[in-house]
Amino acid sequence: MEAQNISEITDRILHDFEKFFPEEQKDPVAVLLGSLKKGVTEKKSHAKSEAARKNGSKPPRPGSRPRGRPRKRV
16 A cells, blocks of 8 residues: 555656656657758759849848947957
């Protein structure tokens, strides 16, 4: 009877530990997809290069980058 109580207590402690410290688990589907992409190079495209040029000429979003000349730290 006492062994059952000890096992219940340890199960409760482990359950609480897992609740406060969840172990990050990898999604097996994502792991498989990543392994399939390994070593694959990006295919060159005229449309992609045009889009990159167009996006590169636009100013950054407001607040994403400080304006003006960087200050020297004294």
